[in-house]
Amino acid sequence: MVKKVLYTTQIKLTTNELSDAWETIANGDIFLSISYLKSLEEGIPSNMQLFFIEVYDMEKVVGIALVQYIEIKQLSTLGERDPWLHKQLRNFCLKKFCPGVLVVGNNLLTGNHGFRHTQGITSDLFLNTIENSLQSIQNQLNIQQKKASMITWKDYTFPDYTSFFKPKKYVTLQAQPNMIFHVNVQWKGFEDYKTALQKKYRQQLQRAQRKIVHLEKKKLNINWIEHNEEQLHALYYAVAENAPFNTFILPKNHFSALKKHLNDQFYLYGYFDQEVLIGFSTLIANGKQMDTYFLGYNPQVQKNYLLYLNMLYDMVAFSINQGFEKIVFGRTALEIKSSIGAEPEEVIGWMQHQKPFIHRNLVKITKWVEPKATWTVRHPFTEKH
CATH class of the missing domain: 3.40.630.30 (Gcn5-related N-acetyltransferase (GNAT))
Known part of the structure; x- marks a missing residue:
């Protein structure tokens, strides 16, 4: 039986x-x-x-x-x-x-x-x-x-x-679709990625990078994040409220809680114009996979600096240089993510x-x-x- x-x-x-x-x-x-x-x-x-x-x-x-x-x-x-x-x-x-x-x-x-x-x-x-x-x-x-x-x-x-x-x-x-970026095993760094691009898209990358040459990008630690939750949330909310559809709004302490518990597996990068935070991006390392998380920026300066596009390129550069095999970009802004090499799944x-x-x-x-x-x-x- x-x-x-x-x-x-x-x-x-x-x-x-x-x-x-x-x-x-x-x-x-x-x-x-x-x-x-x-x-x-x-x-x-x-x-x-x-x-x-x-x-x-x-x-x-x-x-x-x-x-x-x-x-x-x-x-x-x-x-x-x-x-x-x-x-x-x-x-x-x-x-x-x-x-x-x-x-x-x-x-x-x-x-x-x-x-x-x-x-x-x-x-x-x-x-x-x-x-x-x-x-x-x-x-x-x-x-x-x-x-x-x-x-x-x-x-x-x-x-x-x-x-x-x-x-x-x-x-x-x-x-x-979920936009997935597969890192070529032959790439040893971001320069190899640039070389692999067609001329049109390499020029897009160069044009974007010129826009932020005077901005400062900083990897932010737990102390900074905890003391600047209001700033981060305001930039996040500026993006979130202009989304087509939301089922939640993150609280102000969300990013500090992530840094506290995930430590080195959670990355938060700030973009500063003369010491003023104008945008930030977040990443979470999940084994050999890098997941992009939430971001925020000042909509009034985003277009001038092509800030969102530059954030995407920076995520690609970081993931390649750190040896990750793929990047999960999620299912927003599909075409711009496709233009940097992400593929729909x-x-x-x-x-x-x-x-x-x-x-x-x-x-x-x-x-x-x-x-x-x-x-x-x-x-x-x-x-x-």
Whole structure:
């Protein structure tokens, strides 16, 4: 007789409750590491709540998952870039019909940083166990008089996990592609990258670098970050509020919390014009992969200095010089990232809404809320690259 294995779950509300096995099962993914999760816990957006799920086979942990509850109706701004009427209709509909969302994964990032499991449990069985535990989380939220009207699982490369989600009638969410920069193994430094560019794109690089020749770039430490949280947040917010769509706003202490807990794996670079901070960028080292994180700049000077483009080039230079194999640029500003050598990688999510009518129309609704960007893929490298 085959023994039937029953898996149980424990839902933890703080990182201090996590078992020692969590870090082992995270298997080197910094975004599931306890250090990162502590920074998220400390610098969490005001409309977000964290849940940590551990899956047990008897007394042994065989899987872990991060779940975020995002209270959409609590946000003061969902993004200001779109036309006024579209923005008002979108905000009204979201706050009325989707006041709260449960996300299996990390809504601050692009990529599958939501769960891991051992070989002791199949993917479908693990996902089913996590799915069942979401009801317990919803029950906890109900006690707090909060409601999760939709469940989202993010972000996966097709066809990962399709065999689990499709029969359950989840709706596929095709988001903007994740822009990935693959570092050529033959490059020993940034000069090799420059050489590999076609003339047109090499001139773009040179033109951009001339714009910031008098600016000073500084790697900022924990003391500076802690004492200048207001400045950093103001620059971050100037960018965030002009995004087409936001589901959260970072708190002022978010970057200092990251530096405190991740230390040398978190990089924050400031751009100064005569000692005045006009922009900053952040990076997180995740094994041999470099993930770009949030940035900020003064919109009034951004165009004059081509500051955003220069930040992208600096991220490429740093990652090449430090020996990273690829850079994850996320899914914004697709064309400009393509022009420096990043390539699109399609990612999908899976969604389920509690109201049947809305669920049946989720694809149309998501396209209306956040229309897919129209852009042209660039090919900046010479053929031999």
